[in-house]
Amino acid sequence: MLLDNTAQDALARAISEQETRTDAELVTVLARQADDYxxxxxxxxxxxxxxxxxxxxxxxxxxxxxxxxxxxxxxxxxxxxxxxxxxxxxxxVPRRLQQARAAGLARQAFLQQGLHRTKGATGVLIFVSEAEHYVEILADQGIAQHVPDSEWQSMVDAFIADLKRGDVAKGFQECVAACGDKLAAHVPATEQKNELPNHLVIL
Structure with a gap:
């Protein structure tokens, strides 16, 4: 198991805490591998x-x-x-193919987890595919109009570095905290809601 129950519980609490600061809905998804190739x-x-x-x-x-x-x-x-x-x-396996398969799975997860159905289109997905060392942050339109994709890149790069060291839990915690800071600054909380589950989704 990449994250034990204790780490998963800590991550869920971190997401709950960050969501009190922003109207965004954070969802974390971890895939062991995007394809069997x-x-x-x-x-x-x-x-x-x-x-x-x-x-x-x-x-x-x-x-x-x-x-x-x-x-x-x-x-x-x-x-x-x-x-x-x-x-x-x-x-x-060519790196380009690994990236393409992981990116496709990220978009599939975005839809499967219902991030496109949130009030105000405020879903934000933190997607990780462990085998490919792939991390992507996908934001729905309500967030993307305030936070351009380029602003997520430093968080993605930091997470990938943790992923390569095998520290997935640290990567998630720091990424959630950084996302929370960014979202609180651009999309601060106007109401308390929790439309999507806060627990880590493992594919």
């Missing part, structure tokens, strides 16, 4: 297995066509399994 690892395994016949030409062995085919299939299956090991897998 199986198709990428299988593609790499297939491409490398195609090299088996060429390699055999330079080896002092003689295989029948059937034996060579079996060897090729064995290499394909073996590499497909090997490439599922996380450190290896993420070296094979």
């Amino acid at each position: 199986r198709y990428v690892t299988v593609m790499w395994a297939a491409l490398l297995s195609l090299l088996v016949p060429a390699v055999l030409l330079f080896l002092p062995v003689w295989l029948t066509p059937f034996e060579a085919l079996l060897l090729q299939w064995g290499v394909l299956l073996g590499l497909a399994v090997l490439f599922r090991v996380k450190p290896i897998q993420f070296r094979l």
